[in-house]
Amino acid sequence: MDARPIGVFDSGFGGITVLAEVAKLLPGEDLIFLGDNLHAPYGDRSPAEVLAYTRAAVDLLLAQDCKAIVIACNTATSAAGAAVRQAYSLPIIGMEPALKPAELLPGEGNVLVMATAMTLRLEKFHLLMQRYGQHAIPVPCPGLVELIEAGEVAGERMQAMLHALLSPHLKDPVKAVVLGCTHYVFLRPTLAAFLPGSVQLVDGNLGTARQLQAQLMQHDLLRDTEPAAPGGRTIRFASTAPGDAIPRRMEAWFARALALAGAACISQTGTVQ
Ligand code: DGL
Numbered sequence: 252m253d254a255r256p257i258g259v260f261d262s263g264f265g266g267i268t269v270l271a272e273v274a275k276l277l278p279g280e281d282l283i284f285l286g287d288n289l290h291a292p293y294g295d296r297s298p299a300e301v302l303a304y305t306r307a308a309v310d311l312l313l314a315q316d317c318k319a320i321v322i323a324c325n326t327a328t329s330a331a332g333a334a335v336r337q338a339y340s341l342p343i344i345g346m347e348p349a350l351k352p353a354e355l356l357p358g359e360g361n362v363l364v365m366a367t368a369m370t371l372r373l374e375k376f377h378l379l380m381q382r383y384g385q386h387a388i389p390v391p392c393p394g395l396v397e398l399i400e401a402g403e404v405a406g407e408r409m410q411a412m413l414h415a416l417l418s419p420h421l422k423d424p425v426k427a428v429v430l431g432c433t434h435y436v437f438l439r440p441t442l443a444a445f446l447p448g449s450v451q452l453v454d455g456n457l458g459t460a461r462q463l464q465a466q467l468m469q470h471d472l473l474r475d476t477e478p479a480a481p482g483g484r485t486i487r488f489a490s491t492a493p494g495d496a497i498p499r500r501m502e503a504w505f506a507r508a509l510a511l512a513g514a515a516c517i518s519q520t521g522t523v524q
Contacts, residue, residue, distance in 0.1 A: 265434030266323025294367030348431030366431030
């Protein structure tokens with residue numbers, strides 16, 4: 252029984268899709284979401300910069316007395332996951348493109364892995380490719396995070412970008428598309444309409460939430476396994492960007508993420524600065 256909050260961190264709004272799965276799976280836990288909006292997107296930065304930002308984010312969440320942290324960002328996990336896990340003693344759960352479950356899906360065809368160029372470039376992904384990349388085609392998606400951060404998850408510009416990124420790979424049969432960046436989960440409805448109906452969309456969010464649950468159990472850190480009464484837990488939003496405009500936008504993104512995750516109502520939310 253540990254009542255301290257769990258921290259969930261991303262460069263920007265994308266990690267809110269992971270927060271939604273965590274909120275659903277662990278209804279008794281207090282949650283703090285931190286977006287490093289001041290430095291987003293990470294995909295265009297150097298791994299050394301992303302490591303420094305990730306350390307700073309972990310420090311901010313520790314200052315809020317978090318008992319465990321989810322790096323809800325494939326890019327930050329690739330650049331900084333191993334280093335922060337070594338440097339801090341609390342459970343830190345990272346992410347990687349969900350290539351394994353996608354490869355294991357029944358059916359024929361390629362597996363397109365959409366992610367930031369940095370995620371696809373770093374060693375973690377190369378190791379993943381060696382094990383599960385038999386049918387995988389990496390698809391770096393520069394510019395996509397920026398469009399999503401701007402709120403354009405559908406519409407003409409998004410259609411044009413998806414066309415430019417994906418159409419060249421749709422000439423051959425495609426079994427699945429891996430959403431290897433947490434921002435892309437907000438594109439699920441747009442991608443489902445854009446791609447042939449037989450293509451499955453795979454993300455690692457539920458797997459990450461389950462991994463968090465397992466670690467909390469293993470370290471005896473769970474607060475409660477029962478659903479909290481209304482208002483019985485808090486979900487708070489914080490950003491490295493000044494002011495409260497972004498945390499308020501995060502609440503709206505969270506409602507959207509809950510709908511995508513198939514969750515109706517998750518008790519009380521609030522903002523932190
Ligand atoms: N959500 C991050 C990820 O999963 C976005 C990367 C970025 O900020 O460029 O990779």
